[in-house]
Amino acid sequence: MKRRDSFPGSSGTGRLVGRFLLVSLAVVYLGVFLLLPLVTVFVQAFAKGVGPYLQALTEGDALAAMRMTLTVAAISVPLNTVFGTAAAWAITKYEFRGKGLLLTLIDLPFAVSPVIAGLIFVLVFGARGWFGNWLSDHDFKVIFALPGMVLATTFITFPFIARELIPLMQAQGRDDEEAALSLGASGWRIFRVVTLPNVRWGMLYGILLCNARAMGEFGAVSVVSGHIRGETNTLPLHVEILYNEYNFVGAFATASLLAMLALVTLGLKALLESRHPELRVRPAGDPAGRPAQVDAK
Amino acid sequence: MSSRGSTSSPGRPRQGQILPGFGLTMGYTVSYLSLIVLIPLAAAFLSAGRLPLGQWLHVLLAPRVLASFRLSITASLCAALINAVSGLLIAWVLTRYEFPGRRLLDALVDLPFALPTAVAGIALTTLYAPNGWLGRLLAPLGIQVAFTPLGVIVALTFIGLPFVVRTLQPVLADLDEDLERAAETLGAGPLMVFRTVIFPALLPALITGSALAFSRALGEYGSVIFIAGNIPLVSEVVPLVIMTKLEQFQYAEAAVVAVAMLLLSFAMMFVINAVQLALQRRYQARR
Numbered sequence: 023m024k025r026r027d028s029f030p031g032s033s034g035t036g037r038l039v040g041r042f043l044l045v046s047l048a049v050v051y052l053g054v055f056l057l058l059p060l061v062t063v064f065v066q067a068f069a070k071g072v073g074p075y076l077q078a079l080t081e082g083d084a085l086a087a088m089r090m091t092l093t094v095a096a097i098s099v100p101l102n103t104v105f106g107t108a109a110a111w112a113i114t115k116y117e118f119r120g121k122g123l124l125l126t127l128i129d130l131p132f133a134v135s136p137v138i139a140g141l142i143f144v145l146v147f148g149a150r151g152w153f154g155n156w157l158s159d160h161d162f163k164v165i166f167a168l169p170g171m172v173l174a175t176t177f178i179t180f181p182f183i184a185r186e187l188i189p190l191m192q193a194q195g196r197d198d199e200e201a202a203l204s205l206g207a208s209g210w211r212i213f214r215v216v217t218l219p220n221v222r223w224g225m226l227y228g229i230l231l232c233n234a235r236a237m238g239e240f241g242a243v244s245v246v247s248g249h250i251r252g253e254t255n256t257l258p259l260h261v262e263i264l265y266n267e268y269n270f271v272g273a274f275a276t277a278s279l280l281a282m283l284a285l286v287t288l289g290l291k292a293l294l295e296s297r298h299p300e301l302r303v304r305p306a307g308d309p310a311g312r313p314a315q316v317d318a319k
Numbered sequence: 320m321s322s323r324g325s326t327s328s329p330g331r332p333r334q335g336q337i338l339p340g341f342g343l344t345m346g347y348t349v350s351y352l353s354l355i356v357l358i359p360l361a362a363a364f365l366s367a368g369r370l371p372l373g374q375w376l377h378v379l380l381a382p383r384v385l386a387s388f389r390l391s392i393t394a395s396l397c398a399a400l401i402n403a404v405s406g407l408l409i410a411w412v413l414t415r416y417e418f419p420g421r422r423l424l425d426a427l428v429d430l431p432f433a434l435p436t437a438v439a440g441i442a443l444t445t446l447y448a449p450n451g452w453l454g455r456l457l458a459p460l461g462i463q464v465a466f467t468p469l470g471v472i473v474a475l476t477f478i479g480l481p482f483v484v485r486t487l488q489p490v491l492a493d494l495d496e497d498l499e500r501a502a503e504t505l506g507a508g509p510l511m512v513f514r515t516v517i518f519p520a521l522l523p524a525l526i527t528g529s530a531l532a533f534s535r536a537l538g539e540y541g542s543v544i545f546i547a548g549n550i551p552l553v554s555e556v557v558p559l560v561i562m563t564k565l566e567q568f569q570y571a572e573a574a575v576v577a578v579a580m581l582l583l584s585f586a587m588m589f590v591i592n593a594v595q596l597a598l599q600r601r602y603q604a605r606r
Contacts, residue, residue, distance in 0.1 A: 036509075044408065044411065044412050045412050045416055045418050047408060047412075048408055048409045048412040051405055051409065052427055054453075055476070055480070056427055056431065058446060058452070059434075059439060059442035059443055059446060060430065060442070062442045062445055062446050063442050066442075066445060105347070105348065108344040108351075109344070109352075111340060111344040112341065112344040112345040113348075115338050115341075116341050124348070124349075124352075126592065127352060127356070130356055130360070130588075131356055133534060133538075133585060133588040134538065134581065135537070135538025135539070135558050135561075135580060135584070136538065137538070137540050137558035137559075137561050137562050137577075138363065138538070138558070138577045138581060141363065141561060142359040142360055142362050142363050142577075144565065144570070145366045145574060146358070146359050151362075151570075152362065173355070177356060180355060199338055203338060203339075209338065209339035209340040212338070212339075237435070238434070238436070238437075240436050240540065240541035241541050244540075244541075244562075245562065258435050258436075258437040261438065261441065262437055265545070270445075277437070277438040277441060277442070280435045280438050284435070284438075285433075287433045288429055291426070291429065292425075292426040
């Protein structure tokens, strides 16, 4: 990439001073606004030493919350991966009317507040919801139980993988697939042998972001969980409960686990981006990758 | 809706429905979309629709609800404006300059996006509380951040930053530096080059990024509720009001507030898409 500093003939010192000031300003801003909160999490978590930290992480409710977070993510992320793949195939391999509308609808969950995402499932499956009576007759709990938390999380993370795959598959076109077809390969075989290897890094990238959001989701899950300790608590909800009980070491110890998840996610994301620059190339949009270049045809 | 149609270019046969799997993937996409997103969202509109219009106004014009909308909108707007300025600076520094630690800083920009909101919420509250690292510095100046509307702005600024930076970066990297050089050759100083050449080219992306940050801020819950203090009429955001109504089993009222919020968010989404489309058209026309 061409860089500004290589430009000859400009007044050297003035430019250098300006550059130094701008860089320092950016570094200080990011340090105070982004890095400091992260540091606070770990400082507070270890405020009373390693013993209380480990104790907070190994007590029963914390372990139950970890299990719950892993369970919810283990269901939601594969569901959205299958959806994202199917949607990307349908959208990028064929021409049909209403493609723009479909793309907009897939993006819809990003415009919905997490609290509303939880609310809509309460309205459908809650005790006074549409299926409330039917569900209680059959003794099947959705709200204040695992299915509701999975539904809310799936809603929140719905567009992540589709949004990664659609621009990628759009850019790759369908010539490879059509060649495979002319050689007699079946649809499933074309997908497995031709398409999947082409998009696997993009898929992994999407899964990474989807998983981070699924494990960290708070608002939507908070509405549908009912906060039953040891049963329907996820790690973010456990953080809230401990914090509201003024158990700061416990709250920040649990938060530090989630912060580490965020750091690992960012590290892997940066690694994937440096190995596969095409994942980074997206014209405009939010950090989740808005596929603005897709032809809405 | 678009002009880049490779399939309809002359001389090539119309490719289209050759590959197998259209029925399966399309059917699955539409069914799954309906089950997870569309039908549940419709539930909010139908539940709210059960209330007569008079009740609607009664719910929405209640002082506590009105105050929450006022706070959510103004705080989100302030946060988006702050991010427009700082995001521009950070995107500029990250794309135009080479300096040690640049890649680390670049990765750090995504932190608000990767860090669970509840974690951000308690960390910011601890930092800005009167006895926190930053709160202690601000207290002598008479500035209290935690448990005031100012705290809401701080939290919303935190979560909105990556939207602006990540929208600006590719546009900045794509800018034709020859234009800047030409302007410099003609005697323009750095500030003038920025004002007349760079800024106009960045403006659409800057608006898009800030609008994305704004709409994300409107619905934000986790990072806000800890630092806001949640004082009725003063520091309650709309998602919290919905949550409160839910906890009091006022489902229909919660649905009414939610629908008002959804309409606002969808309007924002529409505006953002329109700006992006215009942006793309201009970009393609230039080529």
